[in-house]
Amino acid sequence: MKTIAIISRKxxxxxxxxxxxxxxAATIDGLSTAIIDLDPQASAAGWGDSRTLDAPAVVSAQAARLPKVLxxxxxxxxxxxxxxxxxxxExxxxxxxxxxxxxxxxCRPAILDLRAISDSIDLVKLANKTVTVVLNAVPPRGSSASEAIEAxxxxxxxxxxxxxxxxxxxxHSLTAGQTAQEYEPSGRAAEEIEQLYKWICKQVNI
Structure with missing residues (x-):
């Protein structure tokens, strides 16, 4: 089983x-997939509750219970x-x-977000792990993405x-208890997620 952590102190x-x-994306690819929601706001769990499909499984848990849930x-x-x-x-x-x-x-390609990732990076280094930043909510025009990569x-x-x-x-898709792949399968959002998912699979040897 492969475990992907998505973190940000912001x-x-x-x-x-x-x-x-x-x-x-993993579910569509035929993998048995779960989301563990460690956020007390339980946004992922709420999304899971609003779905008509059973997969992926979504479990709300406290951080202290994470090893047992995994x-x-x-x-x-x-x-x-x-x-x-x-x-x-933390x-x-x-x-x-x-x-x-x-x-x-x-990380969004905006100055406040770019400054804020230092806390998350410090936590990863504290645990002697490596991390990859994913630029998110990138505007369709402008140079913000390339400037963010430099930063x-x-x-x-x-x-x-x-x-x-x-x-x-x-x-729109999350509001309906879906994702972009289900809401607009041939759209750009679905395509970007698919490409990111394939990249992740290579990183963890799936």
Whole structure:
């Protein structure tokens, strides 16, 4: 079983959006998939409750219970698990980091977001792990993405080669208990998630 942690100490970075979209991509790919929601706001769990489909499985849990929940997921045959973390909880973020095969930090290409990722990067380094930043909600025009990549380089961490755009399909689909792949299968949002998912599979040898 592979475990992907999605962390950010900043709220509004797109952790839940990324977690549920990647989990659905894995489900579409035929993998037994689960989302573990460590955020007390339980946004991912709420999304799971609003779905008409059973997969992916969504479990709300406390950080202290994460090892047991992961153990249960593995024993139930999960192939891949995505952990959605709370923005202001160092405990939840560290628990997810320690359990993960791959750690992603979603980050919008805006100055406040770019400054805020340093806290998340410090946590990852504290656990002696490596991390990849995923540029999220990238505007369709302008140079903000390339400027963000330059800024992130100063932290000495990698940036995923796939960027996720600022697209209405992400918002509309989640409201309906879906993801962009289900809401608008041939749209750009679905295509970007599919490319990011394929990249993740290569990183964790799926």
């Amino acid at each position: 709220g509004g970075a797109g952790k839940t959006t990324l977690a549920v979209h990647l989990a659905v 153990e249960a997921a593995a024993s139930n045959g999960a192939d891949i698990v995505f952990i959605d973390t709370a923005p202001h909880s 405990t939840a973020a560290l628990a997810a980091i320690r359990a993960a095969d791959l750690i992603l930090i979603p 992130i380089a100063t932290y000495g961490v990698a940036v995923a080669p796939i960027q996720v755009g600022q697209r209405a399909a992400f918002v």
